[in-house]
Amino acid sequence: MTYHNKNEIIPQILSFAKNPLNIREENFNCHFLHTLKICLEAQSRENLENQDYLFQIDAILDYIHEELNTGHWSTVPLTMRENFTVSSYIKAVLMLKNPNELTVDSLEHCLKVIDLGLLLGAPLEENPELLMECAKYLQKEINKYHRDTLINVENKTQYEDHLHYYSNIDAIEIEALIIPSIETFNNKFFQLQIPVILKGCMDHWPASKKWLDVNYLLEVAGNRTVPVELGSLYTDEQWSQKLMTLKDFIKNHYLSESGNTGYLAQHNLFDQISELREDIRIPEYCCCSLNFEEAMEPDINAWLGPKGTVSPLHQDPKNNVLAQVYGTKQILLYSPEDTQFLYPHGETMLSNTSQVDPLNPNYIKYPEFKKATMFKGLLKSGEMLFIPLKWWHHVTALEKSFSVSFWWQ
């Protein structure tokens, strides 16, 4: 399908670069740097006859992509990620300026390039909103041409089938309170590091209503690229992560009953898609702090998946409020004091994960596990769960589910 707005879209995209773009020269191979400078200059030109620039910027992106994969993510120089952002933008501009006819397909491709830049790059000091604005604009333009409307699924309650099974789990029920005051939460749970389910605290979230309609998510973000975990358990050898559009994820994994489990898990969707950030609120409980210092802004992650996703028993080094926008999740918890009974994996990367399946423990292999005390809870739509730091948790989605987690220190 031909896209007719070519004369408008290019000035629009260019206008998002509010300040001149800077290339970071540190740590960069000198020859690739030379090429990147040529491409930066080229994207600002009126007429581009030469198609070679696309090949060149692609090579730059591939080179940076390799550098981003070298060493642990935390040790990758920020300048590399900033250059990835600049290069993604340059590539998008070069694609739009391509003298060939512009199609809606090429806009979708362009949006993928921008999203990869958002996922792997770092925001630029001089143009912090650059890729966010490009992506938002491109999504709107694509929507003008074809909007996929899916038959909406009713989020009918299904977890009741599971209640009998749940009631037979031998564990202590996690305490639940209706809108406790910050003081109560802080004194009775946070300071003592005791888990609690918080009811009625998110009724005011626009997400509670809006997100029930997948068409809303598709309109806001259908063509946006997100990371999806494939395979039921991240500890499995066959487990992998794949990038795909939210539309493909919703069609092929979220709505489909194919058994091909896909989970949009632990992804900072809200830094990527600002419209969705406006639909949620940071719980006030996240202001509590253990050491009298001001609490940091929490890390916010999205967890969207079909019925049946499982997060194996693991612990995180931060306090967590898990907010259930819709769907029901079964939660199993163990105190960090029981770590000695939980058999964490020996390997560094999995040392925060237990080898035991708490629902089907192998007592011959893991005899000490009997000594661990299990807590259980059903986290339903509109409820939040406070998981104190280092508490072990095992989470199973009993229905289609959308959760938002807030991690803070």
Add this chain to the structure above:
Amino acid sequence: MRIFCMGFNLYGQLNDKKPCLEGFHIWYDSSIENIYLGHTFSVAKAKNILKIYCNLSENPHFEFSVNVKQIAINEKNILVLLTNGQLVKISVAEWTTKLLPKFTEEKDEPKLISCNCKLNLVLTTKGLLYSVPEQVADFINSNVIDIKTGKEHALLLDTSGNVYTMGCGSKGQLGTGQLDDHTTPELLQALAGIKIVKIAAGGWHSACVSEQGDLYLWGWNDKGQLGQNDWTVLATPKAVDIGENTEVNVKKVACGTKHTMVLLENGLLYGCGWNKYKQVNNTDQEEYHYFIKIEDFPYKEYFVDKIVCGPWNTGVVGKVRNKTK
């Protein structure tokens, strides 16, 4: 020597003008003894001379007073080992040379070198290993005959056919069955008892050929560089079949950052992995998850001496077949 080159050539490192060589291009230079392909340049070695191929520079060349024994390259430097045991570092940004101060013990000198962006490895005649200039603790093996480095890991091979791995293991490239890092080379238990004769390291994957001609691959498989479809990360070596005929022996192997090229005993060339820059085969297919026969190598006229992979390109060093035979 004739080098059949294909793949990424934006910087003219394959001695041609097109930014991407689709299908083999022949590079003929009788004086070249060996060729090293990099991301943005290549180095041709002839006795005591190194010639640089990079279209952003005026093809600098370096002449040394003694012959060059070995070179190793990364994004920023060329490390040159001379036959007198001296090490010279050439900076890629300025093309200037610098003699490295001696870091080995009194009566010891460098024997083998290999480097990449994270590791600069030097093995000495005594069998000590240095990650220049520091010595790598708890390792001594004077029988090491080859070292290959990936982006952030290394493989070492000794005369008995043992393989040792070290460095970063986050993508399974150490073959230990785990994803942990190792600062010291450790014997690859999974291949113990199998005599290995050839090793190669890709960006984040590893390859070995046994005396029997079996090919073992492990590490990252995001583009099919392990020649199989079942894993994204494979942390244990796995024997891989080439093509349909499982009986054919593998003779040589080389790896780019995300592709793998092998030469079979029958003279045929196969490849798998990332093909965005036509580094594996002259088609528009971007990834080959299984080994594919590379049809356009002129098997009949040439036999392959060795395969040299750059990060995103491939060079096959060929010699004219003796027609009287």
